[in-house]
Every structure is written in structure tokens, then in C-alpha cells.
Amino acid sequence: MIVNSFRNHAPCALALGIVLALVGCAGPPPRSAEHPLLTQASDAVVQCGKGARIRLVWSPYCTTCKPWLAEVDRLWRQNGKEGDVLGVVCDGEEHEVRKVVEQYRISFRQVMKDAEQCRTDYGLDRVPLLLVHDGCERLRYVSPEHLRRSDLERVVAFYLR
16 A cells, blocks of 8 residues: 555655755745836746846945845855855945944945935835846845845845855
8 A cells, every 4th residue: 555655656756856956945035025126026047147146235324234244145155156246335434334344254245325326226215125136137036124034045045056
């Protein structure tokens, strides 16, 4: 009886194993938040052009931003610095940004923009904000207002693989 049951489900188990090997155990990222620049919310990564581009929009005055910076940097280094990760600093003085980057040992690039540029370029309504573009330059993911660390790990792992 058990042998017959195994034979009946073996193809499904094999298919599941292949899917997990290809996709990874983390599974798809959490759902994207609604955002005016979001072109296509999807759990699938479209392969074209270069890999994912991750933008972490932050401010040195934001206490919530600093752990996100450290976590994204850790995950980026853990993934062999694959993909393009950029910190976008909104409304910060250069010496304040440098202090945060040094304190948290952030190794990905940072660019500075004023608040108006951040609103125009990223539809910014809050920081921190994590944006992920696929290799086709489409915005695929926007972090919700309260992103848990486990969800941040899933997002970065999914798009940087």
C-alpha cells in the first residue's frame, strides 16, 4: 500500500524538488506595496539585460533606516556582491552620511539627492524605501511601510540570485 502511494506521488515529489532547487527555499518575495511608479507587480523575475537593481532610499536622520542599511549590505555581501545595490540619501549632509556609512560599515555606493529629487525620481512618501528594478528596468518591488527583517532577506535573496 505504501509502495503504491509512493509510486503515485513520486513524479510530484520530483517536480517539487526541482522547483525548490531552481527557485531556492526562500520562495518568492513578499507582495510589493502599491506605488505610483510600480509598472508590474509580479513574483516572477523576467530575465533580460543585467540583473536586479536594488535602491535603498534613506536619510541619516531616520533611525529605522540604519538597520535596513546594515541588513541590505550584509545580504549583498553574502550574495557575493551580485546585482547593483545603491543607497539613495535624501536630505542629508555629506558628513552625516559618511558617519552613518562608516559606523555601519556599508560597502555599497551612496548617492545624495535633495528631498524634491527623491519625490520626483522615486515617488518618495517615506523612508526607508526599498525599490527593486528587474533587468528590463521595470520597477518590480516596493517595500511596504513596515518591512520585517525576514521579508527583507527574502526580497534581497530573490532578486539578487
